[in-house]
Amino acid sequence: MADKIFFTPAKGGAGCTTVVTGVAFALAAAGERTLVIDGDNACGCGLEICGCAGMQVFTAEDYAEGKCRAKQATVQHPRYRNMYIMPTMGLADKTALKSAIGELDGLFDYILCDGAAAGACGRAVVITEPYSPCVKACDVAVSRLKDGGMKNTGIIINKVNGGLILGGDIPYPEDIAAAVNAPLTGVIPEDLSLTVGVWRRYSGAYFKIAAQRLAGRQTKIPYIENEYSGAGGYFRRKMRSRI
Numbered sequence: 001m002a003d004k005i006f007f008t009p010a011k012g013g014a015g016c017t018t019v020v021t022g023v024a025f026a027l028a029a030a031g032e033r034t035l036v037i038d039g040d041n042a043c044g045c046g047l048e049i050c051g052c053a054g055m056q057v058f059t060a061e062d063y064a065e066g067k068c069r070a071k072q073a074t075v076q077h078p079r080y081r082n083m084y085i086m087p088t089m090g091l092a093d094k095t096a097l098k099s100a101i102g103e104l105d106g107l108f109d110y111i112l113c114d115g116a117a118a119g120a121c122g123r124a125v126v127i128t129e130p131y132s133p134c135v136k137a138c139d140v141a142v143s144r145l146k147d148g149g150m151k152n153t154g155i156i157i158n159k160v161n162g163g164l165i166l167g168g169d170i171p172y173p174e175d176i177a178a179a180v181n182a183p184l185t186g187v188i189p190e191d192l193s194l195t196v197g198v199w200r201r202y203s204g205a206y207f208k209i210a211a212q213r214l215a216g217r218q219t220k221i222p223y224i225e226n227e228y229s230g231a232g233g234y235f236r237r238k239m240r241s242r243i
């Protein structure tokens with residue numbers, strides 16, 4: 001049986017699809033057979049972010065209409081062979097996902113559901129930015145999940161800039177986790193390469209740590225702000241404030 005985890009952004013654009021993809025890459029690289037259910041109904045953003053745009057033959061909609069089996073509605077990543085993506089694209093009634101997941105359960109170690117099929121999942125992760133409006137939305141999202149009966153809900157704080165932490169502009173990740181009363185599953189640094197589809201080793205290390213912590217290991221999360229201290233960090237902070 002796969003470990004099924006529901007991922008949801010605290011607010012639109014917090015980086016949920018990017019984080020799900022990064023964590024899935026890390027799990028797949030560690031030998032875990034991982035399926036991403038790409039809940040982006042409109043344009044299949046998950047496929048795009050994975051670098052698999054246009055590779056689908058069938059989608060979850062075809063599965064729902066009985067045109068294919070669930071496995072046929074997945075795309076195997078060309079490089080990370082343990083990683084599969086199921087695009088939903090145009091799927092009107094998402095209840096079909098639950099039966100698709102039931103069909104695929106035995107084939108995977110992890111099924112990461114990006115904004116879809118919460119009912120099929122045993123635990124959840126809310127993706128938040130470290131900025132105040134998003135943290136407030138995260139608090140609401142965590143409470144709603146708990147109230148809805150989701151037993152285990154953690155948070156991943158995305159787009160964290162260590163310079164802003166040191167300048168007192170955003171809180172420390174541990175303080176955000178305490179404020180929303182949820183365990184800290186991971187921290188992902190702000191990395192503008194991600195916005196242009198480049199996966200760097202820098203943020204990759206943090207995705208790996210989040211994946212390990214999701215898998216139950218107590219890997220320590222490095223202090224992102226340390227990269228912004230000292231003389232080099234001073235100039236890095238100055239450069240960012242000028243952009």
Ligand SMILES: Nc1ncnc2c1ncn2[C@@H]1O[C@H](COP(=O)(O)OP(=O)(O)OP(=O)(O)O)[C@@H](O)[C@H]1O
Nearest residue numbers: 009012013014015016017018159189190191194195
């Ligand atoms: N760690 C990061 N650093 C910098 N930019 C990031 C980071 N993570 C995500 N982004 C950027 O933020 C934008 C939104 O990301 P993404 O589509 O993953 O968010 P989402 O929460 O899935 O959005 P939606 O609500 O539309 O599903 C994208 O441009 C993405 O490249």
Ligand SMILES: [Mg+2]
Nearest residue numbers: 016017040045
């Ligand atoms: Mg998304």
